[in-house]
Amino acid sequence: xxxxxxxLLMGHMxxxxxxxxxxxTGDYLxxxxxxxxxxxxxxxxxxxxxxxxxxxENKAIRSILQRxxxxxxxxxxxxxxxxxxxxxxxxxxxxLIAAHTSAEDRGDTALGREILGLYHEMAGRRQLVLPPTS
Amino acid sequence: MSLADQLAAYLTRLNGAPTTVENLARIxxxxxxxxxxxxxxxxxxxxxxxxxxxxxxSLIDTDRRQEFLAIRSFAGKDVAAPTVVALEESGAELERxxxxxxxxxxxxxxxxxxxxxxxxxAAAIGERFFSIMGRIAGEPVEGLPILDAIDxxxxxxxxxxxxxxxxxxxxxxxEHPQPIVRAAIRxxxxxxxxxxxxxxxxxxxxxxxxxxxxxxxxxxxLLDWEMAHVGDPLEDLAWAMDPLWTQIGDARISGMTPxxxxxxxxxxxxxxxxxxxxxxxWSLFASVKGQAIWTSSAKEWRDGGMKEPVLxxxxxxxxxxxxxxxxxxxxAWSA
Numbered sequence: 001x002x003x004x005x006x007x008l009l010m011g012h013m014x015x016x017x018x019x020x021x022x023x024x025t026g027d028y029l030x031x032x033x034x035x036x037x038x039x040x041x042x043x044x045x046x047x048x049x050x051x052x053x054x055x056x057e058n059k060a061i062r063s064i065l066q067r068x069x070x071x072x073x074x075x076x077x078x079x080x081x082x083x084x085x086x087x088x089x090x091x092x093x094x095x096l097i098a099a100h101t102s103a104e105d106r107g108d109t110a111l112g113r114e115i116l117g118l119y120h121e122m123a124g125r126r127q128l129v130l131p132p133t134s
Numbered sequence: 135m136s137l138a139d140q141l142a143a144y145l146t147r148l149n150g151a152p153t154t155v156e157n158l159a160r161i162x163x164x165x166x167x168x169x170x171x172x173x174x175x176x177x178x179x180x181x182x183x184x185x186x187x188x189x190x191x192s193l194i195d196t197d198r199r200q201e202f203l204a205i206r207s208f209a210g211k212d213v214a215a216p217t218v219v220a221l222e223e224s225g226a227e228l229e230r231x232x233x234x235x236x237x238x239x240x241x242x243x244x245x246x247x248x249x250x251x252x253x254x255x256a257a258a259i260g261e262r263f264f265s266i267m268g269r270i271a272g273e274p275v276e277g278l279p280i281l282d283a284i285d286x287x288x289x290x291x292x293x294x295x296x297x298x299x300x301x302x303x304x305x306x307x308x309e310h311p312q313p314i315v316r317a318a319i320r321x322x323x324x325x326x327x328x329x330x331x332x333x334x335x336x337x338x339x340x341x342x343x344x345x346x347x348x349x350x351x352x353x354x355x356l357l358d359w360e361m362a363h364v365g366d367p368l369e370d371l372a373w374a375m376d377p378l379w380t381q382i383g384d385a386r387i388s389g390m391t392p393x394x395x396x397x398x399x400x401x402x403x404x405x406x407x408x409x410x411x412x413x414x415x416w417s418l419f420a421s422v423k424g425q426a427i428w429t430s431s432a433k434e435w436r437d438g439g440m441k442e443p444v445l446x447x448x449x450x451x452x453x454x455x456x457x458x459x460x461x462x463x464x465x466a467w468s469a
Contacts (some may be wrong), residue, residue, distance in 0.1 A: 002309045003446055003450055008450065010440060011441075012443075018441055021137065021306035023160050023170060024160040027162055028162050031162025035443035035444055039443060039447055039451075042451050059378060068414075093310070097317075104324075109468075113468055116465050119461040120458075121459075123314060123457040124458060125450075127454060127458060128450075128455075131246050
């Protein structure tokens with residue numbers, strides 16, 4: 001789930017300002033710029049939905065942890081910055097991994113299936129759509 | 135000294151004759167090695183070669199000797215393996231380990247992001263693609279050069295060796311907790327596959343985009359053997375058929391061949407059967423391995439100073455798509 005959008009934009013600046021040796025121009029440079037263009041297309045989607053997705057995911061994990069009787073490992077983020085939401089998300093995901101492992105060990109298949117359903121929705125909400133090239 | 139000058143110095147020493155390097159150019163792709171094309175001129179004779187050099191950072195940390203010997207294992211065996219000519223593990227004049235192979239002219243790889251990459255030749259490419267994979271799977275491993283670089287596993291241990299390695303990569307390189315792939319790893323350990331029907335050379339990255347085709351339905355070179363090893367031949371089949379390599383909505387594997395037809399071609403060429411339970415395991419494993427590679431690429435991107443966009447794209451977009459595929463497989467397995 002890394003890099004984050006701020007990281008990617010920083011990477012764009014670094015990639016575009018790094019001089020290329022003479023043997024890495026031509027097709028290689030064209031390919032490299034194409035990759036940066038692809039990342040830009042995807043970054044638009046992340047900028048539009050990324051915060052909302054993280055807020056939803058953090059809330060959904062808290063909810064399932066509560067039903068699992070596991071308790072949340074942290075308080076909700078106090079601000080909606082990417083870094084604060086990702087820090088909260090990392091703690092919640094670690095707790096979710098532990099809760100899922102515990103459910104498997106206990107043979108709690110109902111909770112296990114509920115968690116798998118959550119994974120499916122988490123992955124779907126984070127989906128980035130890359131238009132196919134011709 | 136430029137890379138061209140360094141390469142000319144090396145080749146002059148290797149050939150024992152003054153050698154010039156012309157038209158040196160880096161090739162896009164091949165994210166785990168720096169790949170260059172060049173012309174070598176000795177006594178007025180010009181020949182085309184490919185240089186594969188270890189990068190400062192890469193998608194995967196692999197042994198170039200193993201790659202070199204894997205390619206050599208299939209010389210002259212009708213699997214479109216290139217001809218390798220030199221290996222320098224010390225790096226010699228080029229400072230980092232590298233190897234050289236003859237350049238195959240007249241072809242291009244398809245991009246995994248490309249819609250309908252093979253057009254009217256899709257069926258012909260699919261036939262060749264799954265036949266070559268089947269022939270590699272069916273080849274007896276005894277006496278192959280690759281055995282000089284690796285200790286082959288017992289048939290019942292193929293799954294464990296691969297899962298241990300790739301789950302270890304995730305453990306080492308993960309920068310943000312990944313519950314989906316960790317659930318898949320636990321499931322794979324709880325329900326291991328049957329032993330491999332036979333030991334085979336596993337190409338390790340056999341998929342669309344890793345071969346040259348001539349635009350007329352022929353595969354002329356199979357590339358990117360850097361993850362080659364000996365293991366269960368179903369590993370390659372499952373990797374090639376991972377949904378990651380197929381455009382969403384296309385019923386053909388990688389825009390080539392429908393699933394059942396692809397498996398029939400592979401069975402015929404390999405002489406092997408496909409155990410459904412084993413194949414389900416290797417299919418989920420393929421997605422775990424993929425996620426491990428994308429996890430590593432994100433880390434390498436950051437550790438390498440955020441310079442290489444291919445690592446950023448792999449560690450971000452591709453990782454997210456792989457998570458979707460993993461989540462769908464986990465749900466299907468639990469149904």
